[in-house]
Amino acid sequence: MKNDIKAEETVTISKAEYESLKQQIAYLMEQLKLFKHRQFGASSEKSEYDQMSLFNEAEATADSAAKEPEIEEVKAYRRKKSRHSTDRLPPDLPVEIVEHELPEDERSCPDCGEPLHTMGRETREELKLIPAKAVITRHVRHVYACRSCEKNAEQVPMIKAEMPNPVIKGSFASPEAIAHIANQKFVMGVPLYRQEQEWERNGILLSRQTMSNWLIKAAEDWLRPIYNRLHELLCAGKVAHADETTLQVLHEPGKTAQSKSYMWLYRTSGDTDHPIVFYDYRPSRERKHPAAFLKDFKGFLHTDGYDVYHGLPNGITVVGCWAHVRRKFDEALKTIPEKNRVGSEALHGKHFCDRLFALEREYAELPADDNFKARYDARMKQSKPVMDDFFAWAEKLREPRESGVLPNSSLGKAIRYAIDQKVWLENVLLDGRLELSNNRAERSVKPFVIGRKNWLFNNTPKGADASAILYSLIETAKENGLNPYDYLTSVFKTAPNLLCGSSIDSLLPWILSGQL
Numbered sequence: 112m113k114n115d116i117k118a119e120e121t122v123t124i125s126k127a128e129y130e131s132l133k134q135q136i137a138y139l140m141e142q143l144k145l146f147k148h149r150q151f152g153a154s155s156e157k158s159e160y161d162q163m164s165l166f167n168e169a170e171a172t173a174d175s176a177a178k179e180p181e182i183e184e185v186k187a188y189r190r191k192k193s194r195h196s197t198d199r200l201p202p203d204l205p206v207e208i209v210e211h212e213l214p215e216d217e218r219s220c221p222d223c224g225e226p227l228h229t230m231g232r233e234t235r236e237e238l239k240l241i242p243a244k245a246v247i248t249r250h251v252r253h254v255y256a257c258r259s260c261e262k263n264a265e266q267v268p269m270i271k272a273e274m275p276n277p278v279i280k281g282s283f284a285s286p287e288a289i290a291h292i293a294n295q296k297f298v299m300g301v302p303l304y305r306q307e308q309e310w311e312r313n314g315i316l317l318s319r320q321t322m323s324n325w326l327i328k329a330a331e332d333w334l335r336p337i338y339n340r341l342h343e344l345l346c347a348g349k350v351a352h353a354d355e356t357t358l359q360v361l362h363e364p365g366k367t368a369q370s371k372s373y374m375w376l377y378r379t380s381g382d383t384d385h386p387i388v389f390y391d392y393r394p395s396r397e398r399k400h401p402a403a404f405l406k407d408f409k410g411f412l413h414t415d416g417y418d419v420y421h422g423l424p425n426g427i428t429v430v431g432c433w434a435h436v437r438r439k440f441d442e443a444l445k446t447i448p449e450k451n452r453v454g455s456e457a458l459h460g461k462h463f464c465d466r467l468f469a470l471e472r473e474y475a476e477l478p479a480d481d482n483f484k485a486r487y488d489a490r491m492k493q494s495k496p497v498m499d500d501f502f503a504w505a506e507k508l509r510e511p512r513e514s515g516v517l518p519n520s521s522l523g524k525a526i527r528y529a530i531d532q533k534v535w536l537e538n539v540l541l542d543g544r545l546e547l548s549n550n551r552a553e554r555s556v557k558p559f560v561i562g563r564k565n566w567l568f569n570n571t572p573k574g575a576d577a578s579a580i581l582y583s584l585i586e587t588a589k590e591n592g593l594n595p596y597d598y599l600t601s602v603f604k605t606a607p608n609l610l611c612g613s614s615i616d617s618l619l620p621w622i623l624s625g626q627l
Contacts, residue, residue: 200238207239213227242313243291243313245310245313245315248285250274250275252271252272252274253271253272254269254270254271254272255269255270255271255272256268256269256270275604275607275608276607276608277607278329278333278603278604278607279325279328279329279332282325282328284325284329286599286600286601286602286603286604287600288325289325289326289329289599289603290595290596290597290599290600290603291596292306292322292325292326293326293581293585293595293599294585294595294596294599296326296562296566297558297562297578297581297582297585297595298558298585298595298596300561300562300564300565300566301565302565302566302567303319303322303323303566304319306319306322307319307322323570323574326577326581327573327574327577329603330576330577330580330581331577331580332606332607333602333603333606333607334580334581334584334602335580336606336615336618337584337602337615337618337619338389338580338583338584340615340616340619341387341389341583341584341587341619342389342404343407344385344387345377345378345379345387345389345408346405346407346408347407348379348380348382348383348408348410349382349409349410349411349544350379350380350382350410350411350413350542350544350545351377351378351379351380351405351408351410351411351412351413352376352377352378352379352380352412352413352414352549352551352552352555353375353376353377353401353412353413353414353420353549353552354375354376354414354415354549354552354553354555354556355373355374355375355376355396355417355556356373356374356376356556356559356560356563357371357372357373357374358371358372358373358374358392358563358568358569358575359371359372359567359568359569360372360394360568360569360570360571360572360574360575361568361569361570361571362570362571362572363394363571363572364572366394371396372392372393372394372395372575373392373393373394373395373396373400374390374391374392374393374556374559374575374578374579375390375391375392375393375400375401375404376388376389376390376391376552376555376556376559377389377391377404377405377552378551378552378555380413380544380545380546380551381544381546381551382482382483382544384621385591385619385620385621386587386590386591387587387590388555388582388583388586388587388590389583389587390559390578390579390580390582390583390586391404391579392572392575392576392578392579394572396419397419398419398422398423401419401420401423402422402423402424405423405424405427406424408426408427409426409427410426410427410428411427411428411429411430411538411541411542411544411545412427412428412429412430413430413432413545413546413548413549413551413552414429414430414431414432414535414549414552415432415435415549416431416432416435416528416531416532416535421535428538428541429535429538430535430538430539430541430545430546431532431535431536431537431538431539432536432548432549432550433464433467433468433536433539433547433548434547434548434549434550435528435532435548435549436464436525436528436529436532436536437461437464437465437468439521439524439525439528439529440457440458440460440461440464440522440525441461442521442525443457443460443520443521443522443524443525444457444458444461446520446521456508456514456516456522457521457522457525459504460501460504460505460522460525460526460529463497463500463501463504464501466497467494467497467498467547468547468548470489470490470493470494470497471494471546471547473489474486474489474490477489482542482543482544483542483543483544484543485543486543487540487542487543488543490539490540490543491540494540495540498536498537498540501529502529502530502533505526505529505530506530508522508526509526509527509530511523555586558582558586559582562582584598584599584602584620585598585599587620588620590620591620591621591624592624593620593623593624598620598623601623601626602618602623605617605618605623606618
C-alpha cells in the first residue's frame, strides 16, 4: 500500500504578526495561571512575599553563602501546651441543678450499719441546648361592667383592659415568631423551605408562603419607617461607603427570570458612634440609582473603580480603593513563575501598596481628635511621598516600548488601573476621617452574598425590597452590638403600640440597645 506523503507547508509571517502572536500567547498563559490559582489556590491575598519591605529589598537578594555572625547558644525551651480555652458562657445563663443522692435504703454504713451523712459534693457542669420550642400565647382581654348601673341605669359603661396590638392583624403571627424566621433566613442563611421542613418535623404545619407573607407584611408596616430614617441619617453624615452585588428576582416586570438585578450597599464609615448598614434593592446597575439615593448626601464616598460612581451629583467627592489596586498587582504576581517573583515589577507595585497599609495601621493609634486631624497630618507627611513615588514609577512602566510591560498583561492592566484611578485614589489625603480602602463596604455586603448562596433568589420585587429592609436593620443592629433576634422582637412588640406623635427614633438600634 502506497503511503500518502504530504509536503510540509511553510507559512511566512511578518515580524509585527510574530510579535502580536507572541503577546497573545503570553496573555493567554497569564490568564491560564490566574484561572488555575483562583480555582485551586488559596483565596487569601497574603503571601510569603508580603513580609519583605519595599525599602529593604537587599534582604531578598542577600548572599546566602556569606559568613554568619557568631551567636550565643541558648538552652532550648519547650512551651507547655496551654489548657486555656477561649470558650465562654454568659454569667446570667439559668442554672438547672440535678442532685444525685443515694436511695434512703442505701444510706447506711457497710461496716457498722450506722446512718451515712453528706461529707462533700462533687460537681460538674454541662451546657444543655434546647431546640426551638413553639408555644401558643392566648391573649384573654377582660371586659368590665358595673353591677349597679346594670340594675339602676339606662346605660351600662363597659371598660376593657389594655391589650397590646398584634404585629399582623388577623394573623396568629407573634413578634417572636417573625423575628425567629427573619433571624434564621437573614442571619443564619436558612431558606424558608428548610424552615418549613424543620417545623413540619416538629408537628407544626407552617408553609413557606405564610412565612414569606409575614416577613413582607411586618417589614412594610413596622420596619420601613425605621429603614427610611436610617437613610436620612446616613445621608446626613460626611463619610460613606458604597458597593453593589447581583440579585436574581424571578418575577420582575419586563425582565426574564435569568436576568440580573442588584442590591446596592451603603454604610457609614469609622468616624461615627452609631454605624448604619443600608441595603437598597434596584432592578439595574445604572448610575441613576446611586444618584437618587445620594441626592441629599454631601461629603466623601468610598467606592471601588466602577465608573457610575464618578458621575454622581455635585457635593460628593469619590474616594478610590487602594485594596483594589493591591489586588491587581497581587494577581499579576501570581501569573509569574515563583522563581522569578522576587525583584519583579509586580512585587514592587504590591510593596508600594503594602507600605501604605502598614502606615495606616500606625495611624490607627493616633488620637481621634477633631476630624482626625492627627491622621491627616501624618498622611501628608508619610503617605503622600509614597503615593507620589508609586505613581511616578507606574508612569515609567506605562510606556511598553521603554518598560517592556505589555498593555494587556496582568501587570499592564494593574498599572493602567492605578493610573486611571489616580485622581480618586489620591482623594484619601483630603480628610483624616477617610480610609485607604473600601473594605468596610465589602465586609458589609458579604452577609447578603452568603445568604444568597443558600436561598438563591427572590420571587418578586416586593420580596426583594423586604429583604433589603430586613438585611439593613439586622446588619445595623449587629454593628451596634445587638442580638438581631432580640432587636426585631422588641421592634415588633413596640412599633404596633407606639402612641401618635411618638418619634420613630425611639426604635433605632442604638436607642433600643439600652432596653434590651
